[in-house]
Amino acid sequence: MxxxxxxxxxxxxxxxxxxxxxxxxxxxxxxxxxxxxxxxxxxxxxxxxxxxxxxxxxxxxxxxxxxxxxxxxxxxxxxxxxxxxxxxxxxxxxxxxxxxxxxxxxxxxxxxxxxxxxxxxxxxxxxxxxELYAGAGKDIRQMICLALGTGIGGVIVDDGKIMHGKWGGAGEIGHMSIDFRGLPCICGSRGCLEAYASGTSIAKRMNERLAERGTQASDGPRNTRGIIASWLSGDPDATAIMDDAFEALGAAIASLLHICNPELIIIGGGLADVGEPLLRRIEEETHKRAMSSFQSGVRILPSSHGSxxxxxxxxxxxxxxx
Ligand SMILES: [Zn+2]
CATH class of the missing domain: 3.30.420.40 (ATPase, nucleotide binding domain)
Structure with a gap:
């Protein structure tokens, strides 16, 4: 051509x-x-x-x-x-x-x-x-986006601009540690957000939990989609795993509120397709952990354009x- x-x-x-x-x-x-x-x-x-x-x-x-x-x-x-x-x-x-x-x-x-x-x-x-040009971020200067998928990605927007860092690697929120003695992560650290709240980690932790108890389902390992469906219908094992994910997200977002003082948090990625129940749990766990002046007026919204x-x-x- x-x-x-x-x-x-x-x-x-x-x-x-x-x-x-x-x-x-x-x-x-x-x-x-x-x-x-x-x-x-x-x-x-x-x-x-x-x-x-x-x-x-x-x-x-x-x-x-x-x-x-x-x-x-x-x-x-x-x-x-x-x-x-x-x-x-x-x-x-x-x-x-x-x-x-x-x-x-x-x-x-x-x-x-x-x-x-x-x-x-x-x-x-x-x-x-x-989001900034054609979504919920119009007229917003301070914003954080989290993409919850097989991994967890993030973006920090400061004064209307994406924070890139030295070469473009800034905003790796998935590798923000929320527990310094926590689960080992692929990046070399411990207790990274991604080790609790990514789709991959949710499935891994659920299957480990069931295997430890010897109650692994006869139809093979559980996938993230199935675990979320179980959580929504009140299954206690799925609820325990998802509660960990939400608490990890709450801890990470609370820290980000204190560090970046944003006015908007956008939650996207495949897991965000769950919608309201997921957003409300993230909001609840964030509210338990952040100073009130940093929470006031902050909105947590789903991404505007999906996939x-x-x-x-x-x-x-x-x-x-x-
Ligand atoms: Zn990590």
Whole structure:
């Protein structure tokens, strides 16, 4: 595919959300509406991830030019799994979910391939942009987003800007320790939030609890979705595990209130699909632990765009940084 025209004044940009199993890419308007989107399997390990991203973007461009040959886009924004060197748009580290992806100069590759501005950030950081530009974070200057999924990601927004830290790694709230003698974590620390409240940890702890008692279900290990359903119906084992998760979240958020003094907390990620019962428990446990002046007026809300937040927020980088 050749070089495409771009227009810094365009009301549209491409947003790409790259996960371990799926790539979502869309043409997104300045107010966060999806004009057209494509979803394709990442097929990590089978072909280079950059090639899959290029295929997704080429499909969007083919659609756009098919509809209006004069169309010019603002550029391409990418939110990706893994640690991202934010200034250079290079993948600093990716887990075994994306083999061969570590070290990929994604921004340089995409700019050369498509001839338009490209911004690359962590997939969780861009969620904050989806809220700031087209969600509950409009007019908000101080905000924290938590993404509760198989792991736990976080973003700190200070004075309307994402806190990136030295190279882009700031906001790893999942690895904030809430118990210095607590459970060992994959990062090397102990008592990290992620070791209690991620989907993976909830399932692991529930299955360990049942195995210890010799009451492991005959139909195999329990998954997070099933455990949450059991919790909602009052099962005592599921309630004990979920109570630990909520207390861990309450402790982490209370600390964040004291450190960052935000006005809004956004809860996203797959676990947030549970909705109100989950948000209310998080709120309860936070309220037990934070100073009242830091809690006053703080809202805890679900993310505005569900699983599309990454793709929408990725595109918003073209308004945030261009
Ligand atoms: Zn950790």
């Amino acid at each position: 050749g070089i495409y025209s771009h227009d810094p004044a365009s009301l549209y940009a491409i947003g790409v959300d790259i996960g371990g199993t799926k790539i979502n890419a869309g043409i997104i308007s300045h107010d966060g509406k999806t004009l057209y989107s494509e979803s394709l399997p990442t097929r990590a390990g089978e072909s280079p991830v950059v090639e899959r991203i290029a295929i997704a973007v080429s499909r969007l461009l083919a659609w756009a030019y098919g509809n209006d040959p004069r169309i010019a886009l603002r550029g391409i924004g990418i939110g990706t799994a893994g640690q991202v060197d934010w200034q250079t748009g290079t993948i600093r580290h990716a887990s075994e979910l994306l083999p061969g992806y570590t070290g990929t100069p994604l921004k340089a590759f995409m700019e050369q391939r498509f001839g338009m501005p490209v911004h690359v950030d962590n997939d969780v950081n861009v969620l904050a942009l989806a 599309l937040g990454g793709m929408i927020g990725a595109a918003m980088q073209l308004w945030e940084y261009e």
